[in-house]
Amino acid sequence: xxxxxxxxxxxxxxxxxxxxxxxxxxxxxxxxxxxxxxxxxxxxxxxxxxxxxxxxxxxxxxxxxxxxxxxxxxxxxxxxxxxxxxxxxxxxxxxxxxxxxxxxxxxxxxxxxxxxxxxxxxxxxxxxxxxxxxxxxxxxxxxxxxxxxxxxxxxxxxxxxxxxxxxxxxxxxxxxxxxxxxxxx
Ligand SMILES: Cc1cc2nc3c(=O)[nH]c(=O)nc-3n(C[C@H](O)[C@H](O)[C@H](O)COP(=O)(O)O)c2cc1C
Numbered sequence: 001x002x003x004x005x006x007x008x009x010x011x012x013x014x015x016x017x018x019x020x021x022x023x024x025x026x027x028x029x030x031x032x033x034x035x036x037x038x039x040x041x042x043x044x045x046x047x048x049x050x051x052x053x054x055x056x057x058x059x060x061x062x063x064x065x066x067x068x069x070x071x072x073x074x075x076x077x078x079x080x081x082x083x084x085x086x087x088x089x090x091x092x093x094x095x096x097x098x099x100x101x102x103x104x105x106x107x108x109x110x111x112x113x114x115x116x117x118x119x120x121x122x123x124x125x126x127x128x129x130x131x132x133x134x135x136x137x138x139x140x141x142x143x144x145x146x147x148x149x150x151x152x153x154x155x156x157x158x159x160x161x162x163x164x165x166x167x168x169x170x171x172x173x174x175x176x177x178x179x180x181x182x183x184x185x
Pocket of ligand 1: 055060
């Protein structure tokens with residue numbers, strides 16, 4: 001197991017009582033190179049080191065990732081004062097691309113979580129002030145519900161505890177083996 005993965009597992013364990021510690025920022029770029037950043041919820045880490053996020057294929061991030069799959073994740077654990085910065089390559093998986101995986105993530109959502117995917121097209125105008133209506137059925141996975149796999153290829157770790165602070169770079173060699181190098185913060 002890569003060293004950063006052991007560290008991340010520990011950070012998640014130490015902060016398990018803090019719901020906000022499951023959020024990280026995902027930055028993407030569009031075809032012109034313009035940056036966009038938003039908060040997402042961590043939904044797991046696959047055996048082959050992909051961060052898992054759920055989303056809606058109709059959101060801008062999915063368009064941006066289709067144009068530029070290289071993205072960046074930034075995750076700060078306030079309780080342990082650790083920052084992880086992930087260089088990633090994203091793959092957006094729709095229901096038809098991976099029905100078992102996408103369905104499993106839909107099933108794991110609470111009704112309140114499912115509802116958010118049934119309010120209509122994200123980012124489109126909301127013309128009257130009336131309540132949003134849920135259209136669709138919780139038992140059927142919406143076509144626009146998706147899983148984003150973020151394959152990690154570099155990790156820049158910073159621990160603010162102590163003086164000096166501790167910073168470490170994790171990267172893969174040509175054979176895909178993980179290497180680590182302590183660096184000046
Ligand atoms: C705490 C928090 C967690 C969020 N989690 C997700 C998430 O897991 N997936 C997601 O698509 N959007 C999530 N959002 C909403 C995004 O930050 C963003 O507003 C939305 O996805 C539209 O982004 P886009 O237009 O850049 O695609 C979350 C927002 C907050 C504040």
